[in-house]
Amino acid sequence: MTSANVADRIVCAVMAGGSGTRFWPLSRKHEPKQLLQFFGDKTLLRVTVDRIAPLCPPERRLCVTAGHLRDAVQAVLPELGPGQILAEPAPRNTAPCMAIAAIVAEQIAPDAILVLLPSDHFVADAAAFREAILRAAAFADRGHVVTLGIQPTTPETGYGYIQLGDALGEGGYAVERFVEKPSLETAEQYLIGGKHLWNAGVFVIRADKALASLDAHVPEIGRTLAELRGGKHRFDTEAFEALLRVTFPNCPNVSIDYGVAEHETDIRCVRLDAGWSDVGTWHSLLGLRPEGENNFVHGPVLAVDSHHSVLISKGPFLAAVGLRDMAVVATDDATLVLPLDRSQDVRLVVAELSKLGRADLL
């Protein structure tokens, strides 16, 4: 425990390195999901940062992204100065990302509390989200790894679940264990049982605790990043960046869940009921259509007698007649049409394009 107010020590690190292909043809290598504007004219990344902004002024914001996305991220987040956009030279999953965010957070704020969050999720109630983060920060300040747990609304088999232990007050719970992608039967039991929440992929943890936990469970990361961590180079220097570029690729490819959460005891979970979606597939967008609307529509679209469909155009005029439960996505160089219950199969298209050597479309 330190003297400064918890809220004043929050450093948020938005993880924006994803290269998701599930939103092809809208998402591309150089324009992944977090850079798309699904809702209004703001990218998911910008909306994510705006959501948490009241908790951390610009100087306490970081964004970890891929090298080829750095310029695009800078354009979306012009408030970030030198060193606040951390470009991973190679993707190494979230544990190394947590490590570099923690290293920088310690330089930015004494006794920093790190909020690591995905850049491409949807949260309807931003105030409730911030409230949950503040509660989580209080638990984190006491040395816990804290996750946000979302009240399930459907028996999702594609999500990770958090099995809750005792209620600890302040919306917090002990965590019994993490469960990955349960069967439908199990997911249905979870939904009824009320003891399991969706893992939102948000972690709140003291920066020093993050590094210590990584040292304990994935020591290779700490060893690889030892010089960066030594404090010799300020995070906003070219030397720091050069060192990051050279050392980072040597980190093992490990997730926070696997490298930290599954090994830690005394993990806490803060419940969040704020209209959350991981915006994981075209289908998920349907659930995010404005109230009273039949379809999720974006761009120049004419829907005639069409229902329960996702109709998006980023260019061509799109006319849909008599559609039910379909996704149609049109861009200037590619169009995708599939039933929403086949949303996952966009990967088949991407795989085929890759096989055909159509990098221009990926």
Next chain:
Amino acid sequence: MTSANVADRIVCAVMAGGSGTRFWPLSRKHEPKQLLQFFGDKTLLRVTVDRIAPLCPPERRLCVTAGHLRDAVQAVLPELGPGQILAEPAPRNTAPCMAIAAIVAEQIAPDAILVLLPSDHFVADAAAFREAILRAAAFADRGHVVTLGIQPTTPETGYGYIQLGDALGEGGYAVERFVEKPSLETAEQYLIGGKHLWNAGVFVIRADKALASLDAHVPEIGRTLAELRGGKHRFDTEAFEALLRVTFPNCPNVSIDYGVAEHETDIRCVRLDAGWSDVGTWHSLLGLRPEGENNFVHGPVLAVDSHHSVLISKGPFLAAVGLRDMAVVATDDATLVLPLDRSQDVRLVVAELSKLGRADLL
């Protein structure tokens, strides 16, 4: 009857004035259906002329089209010289079109036998088509109005039917009457009865008979075009063209069926069984897919687990996953998606675009 061989007096006049919107977004005002390449790299117009070409050398070919399509038609039919492309300054349906074709045909060939045919139909067996035309020409030479009748294969309610009378040999029949768009029940009876053929919209008639018949039943046309018909101006002169431009719009709007066929007695019909389609809707294309193919595909299309669908792109890469009985048509500036059984409803889209003032897309 004249001395010259019937085959040497055939003048074909392809009617290419249609401004069909049923193939939007592929068909546009300046690129209607007859100028589209549905099959291979030839337009329907070119395929139509090639089909009948062995019966009439270039100098005995005419094309009647709309003013704004003249250049495009000339590009498709470079063999046509001055005056062989007749540009209607305003659409007046097919009877005035027959009149000007007959006027020019008389100048081109003594005792001309006029073959008037739509420019945008599909015929699988071109040789059988030409054989039917020759048979029809023989009947026409004896002074009859002759139509081609297609053996029905489905109980179509959108077509006109020809009710056959006595068989006259040489594949010819007397015609009892014409029936427009019957009920489904009636169409089913026709299909079983064997006495009704589809009206293919092809007319074969001596040029002098055509003009005489029009004089008898729609005298306003002959009066309006009297100076053109007088023979003072050769069809390939600017004077003829200028006169056509001034007088043609004064013709009444009448079809050959209504203005001639329904009034004539002793009409003949020649049966044609050659794999015919009027290519009337997106749905009709499905029946014209290559044998053994699941879908009708044209352009850069990737079909994954998709069946019985019409998948066309003229530009963007089109990926279709899990589709059944759908039409997807992508162009650079517009995309249409509808179930094939809603093919007729493309008109709703076109009407809406018109209302929205989107002439750029029409």
